[in-house]
Amino acid sequence: MPRHVEHPAHLPPGRSDHDVDLVVIGGGVNGTGVARDAAMRGLRVALFERNDLAFGASGNNSGMIHGGVRYLTTDPHVTATSCRDSGHIQSIAPHMLFRVPFLVPVEAGGSGRVMLTLIDAFFEAYDKYAPLKRGKPHALLKADELRQLEPGLRGDIIGGVSFDEWGIDGARLCTANATDAAERGAKIFVGCTVEAIERREDNREVVAVRYRDRMTGEIGRIRTGTVVNATGAWAPITASLGGIAPTAARVRPGKGIHIVYDRRLSNYAIMGKTIDGRQIFAAPWQNMTIVGTTDDDFYGDLDQVRATSEEVRYLVQGIARVFPQIRSARAIGTYAGVRPTIYAYGPSEDELSREHDIVDHAAHGAPGVFSMVGGKLASYRIFAEEMTDILAQRFGIGARCATHSTPLPGGDRPVDAMDLAKRMEIDPIAARRLVFRHGSRSLVIAERVRERPREASVVCACEPVLEAEVRHVVRNEWARTVGDVARRTRLGLGACGGMRCAARCGQIVAQELELPPREGLNQAMTFLARQAHTRAVALGPEQARQEALAIAGVRSELGFDGDDSPEGEAA
Structure with missing residues (x-):
């Protein structure tokens, strides 16, 4: 039972002097x-x-409904609750879930063998919770077995373990x-x-x-x-x-940032440690790789949370110790969120409940x-x-909770992506991504395409996202800007940073909401400016110059110059 809760006298629902209960x-x-x-x-x-x-x-986290292995020793109730709810979420939204296998390498030398034994014992305890989230038991691996699974791991490891979690789009x-x-x-x-x-x-x-x-x-x-x-x-x-x-x-707000890379760098999530001993990871997530995460007290504007170049270097340094190729991989962006951790004065951020x-x-x-x-x-x-x-x-109502057994929209029945691709005459990858996001509701979008074949055109090639899906999320999912569409479809969040799709998306949003065409262009430029800010902190000098030239080209093509910058765009 949650704390601090009293139970007042019943307040009958449906009161005529209330618009809502x-x-x-x-x-x-x-x-x-x-x-x-x-x-x-x-x-x-x-x-x-x-x-x-x-x-x-909710939209700027590690994208996993994980069991909370790090909380097992300090907050076992959190681990148990998370694993149990993970199982429920998998049953009500199966189309959104994907398994994320983890590798935890242990460095050789010093107390390496002792540490490996302790980690093995720790994950044996975690295995007790695995059935709650349909997880597989951990495996103790030798160094050569780890390298066979992921050749990119650095050489001086003594062994490690594997375990798994589940990814989701928050x-x-x-x-x-x-x-x-x-x-x-x-x-x-x-x-x-x-x-x-x-x-x-x-x-x-x-x-x-x-x-x-x-x-x-x-x-x-x-x-x-x-x-x-x-x-x-x-x-x-x-x-x-x-x-x-x-x-x-x-609450005690805690900032967490992630770096986004343009592809899956490994089929496994790889655990690492930062210079001050915090656990971090590089994980395959949907069709890209994310590296995360920091955990720092945050005192700034909650509407303007962004990663810094120092935070990016901090994470890359930690992952590079076990997975050196991260330094040569192509970073395409960052994102940041603030955890609403229960307030406590004194403990470090990692120790908060x-x-x-x-x-x-x-x-x-x-x-x-x-x-x-x-x-x-x-x-x-x-x-x-x-x-x-x-x-x-x-x-005073007796109805019991049924959210654990009632499917979320799209989770009621499976949809075959290949069959959907043939029906819509679209690329199988586009169909698979559509099914991942919408489940059985992708059939509603397919019906739009049947009635309006031109809406099968691809707006965002990186994801990919179809015109019909953009129009669907504006009409049915409360999207009112290009940024809103990006949250629902991942449009513009791929390698191009929106430069190939933001303008067209803005045009569609303006059409659907009956806004002036100029408003669609303003939305596109605002989105591109924000994307540029989030990408800049993760780019090397050469890529940064290429980005600047590309943005200048898009601005010129859309007719923006000088004082025409939309509100919120950086100078």
């Missing part, structure tokens, strides 16, 4: 998870996200949860910032939230008696909108407001279940 603030995996669970149990739900679904940590997971909630009656407001949580003067209960659409400027008010703050690292700021002291929902907590702000004079703090991607579903159990008790 529940407002969820935050479009990350916890917020969309609660919206889905609450809608499934019959509550009227509205979800507000000020930026975009998965804008924060942005797609958020979108699927939001889609399911919407199809069950929830109202989803993306790009809308909540500006105030209104409360009665006499008993301080919630009566409404006020919001503003950040794109149109339109303001609104929605009446409710219950608010769930699921804004992650923004939780203290969101709590203050209801007159609650920020310390009542305090990855548990989650629910705070009932009735204890702070704000009945009807709850904050979700902490947690991780791998255990989002159980966190949402615990929060919704409290809401069910608050509203």
